[in-house]
Amino acid sequence: MGRQYEIPVGAQHISLLEPLHFKFTTENEKIIRTDANVYYVHRGIEQACCSKFKFRQVSFVVGRVCGLCSISHTTAYSQVAEKLLKLDIPKRAKYLRMLVIELDRIHSHLLCLSHVAENSGFEALFMKTMQYREFSMELLEAVCGNRIQYDFSIVGGVARDLKPETGQLILQRLKNFMPQLEELVGIYQHNRTLSLKNKGVGVLSKDDALRLNVVGPFARAAGLAVDVRNETEDLLPWKEVGFEMITDTAGDVHARNMIRLREIYISIRIIQNIINGLPESALLTETKAFPDGEATVRLEAPRGELFYYAKGNKTQVLERLKIKAPTFSNVAGMVHAFTGNEYGSAAAIIASYDPCLSCTAR
Amino acid sequence: MNLAPYRKKSPWILHYNAGGCNGCDIEILACLSPKYDIERFGMINTGNPKQSDILLVTGPVTKRSRERLVEIYAQMPEPKVVISCGACASTGGVFRGMYNCEGGVDQFIPVDVYVCGCGTRPEQIIDGVVQALAILEKKTKGLEESVKLKKEAVKEGHQLNRRHIADEIKPVLT
């Protein structure tokens, strides 16, 4: 038995976007145990949502839970509030929500991919992916008016309409993006240096994924077919717009990269279908009711299943709001999948989980 | 070695998220990417506080990250400039008054440039950083001045004795 060393990573580290602390216990460079401290960014949003803000304002507050998937949070909250109000929203609003969620997914996946490339030591690919990602930010700005905090979904519908010119712009830009995406797939799949760093690293088996209740691309890379878009049809009609499940079997960093890249193809198809078949209707359903009862909502954010629980008490202020973010489910799997890997690959593995700690900690 | 000209031409940036929503952080990342390309000002992102000149902070300072923030600030060598990125780093923003938030970076460390917006646009961040460069230059000058002796050199024959400076010892009246 070799000597054991403890190596801390974080809370401030060049390879981390957010404060996150891992303590690796290593033996001969192999990680044998990991401790995680993920609550650096706990702010207390749940409490403020149930005391300080009225239920119509909360949809703007929960957007600030996470800047990467703020549209998923606002949409999930709007849906749970609509369930409490027993409200049906117009079809056009549903389609526009899906449009923005998918655009958001493209930018989030590309950000994660570039981050994996950077942490694997491939700086040029990081720059390339970031450059190709800019188009999605510009499109989001064209659709919602802001680059990151969209505030697009509100209780009862959406806040802005999609102009036909913007729709055409999106289609045009997506067409330009296609060859760039092919190029990225080629690099991520076949580049020898990146493969050496990524293949067989950070493996999570399917059994472990099942046992640890992992969600999102992390689980799909391990062969577990979980995707909320495949399940619920009542809130957002995903299958109608051409959703398709994508899974892999390897469960390593490379498989997660490939899952993300292939999901971008699906997202592009969904966006094209939405713009080509956007139904005409109002954008907002008005109501004077107050939230009452209990409801839960599940939604597929870029990182996996997002879960909202809300309880109302016929007043302006909610009784309880519980947010379960995707990374929260993955924490147990994340800690597990480090075991047996070299310490040198830890940075790439962390990036490939795509952890979102401001979601986890709220 | 005189580091001042290099500091102005190539300031190194340290980025710390003190509890924000990631929105401003990805915009800082976007600044590093080819479209906005902050490297044309000679800036690169470092992970080491001991090598950096500019600290970019995002987020309202949460209870658990406040000590790390002060620690990082203390580890940076003088002269240093702090930029608070985003509404919530500047004032607390939407998180103001939440139970685990302190409301703003300037409660803990002195801030030189405030960048507004939730989330900040990359152009605004670049603007803030360029303003920070001017402040950095001023601070560098100030630092050098304080090292030089401002007073005139002491002339021969005028050397003061300690006794002269100290108060005269008065006899204690009994």
Place this chain on the structure above:
Amino acid sequence: MKKIETNLADLKKDIGAFYKPELHHFIVMNAVQCGDKMEVQWFFNDYAYPGETTCFYALISPEEEVPGMKDIVASAWVAEAELVDLMNIKVENTMKGFVLEPDFESGPLLKKK
């Protein structure tokens, strides 16, 4: 959402009989204040019948200790550690301090009387 009531004594038996790792997905554990009682909830989802959320709940008083689910649901410790800090309930084998700093008043999510 299907709600099934249990109590603390039968909780482990009920969930142990229900939960199969390859069939069910454990979503999260939650607690809601109902008067001076506390409603503790466990949410599960079925892989085979998607969209069906099952909720086990038990009404407890704040002093009672909730049994830990770690040996049945391997990933439940994260949710348990969070609830211990935020709602000030007691869970078997779980310490405070995962979420909040030690110098903090406990149970910030509880409604002030």
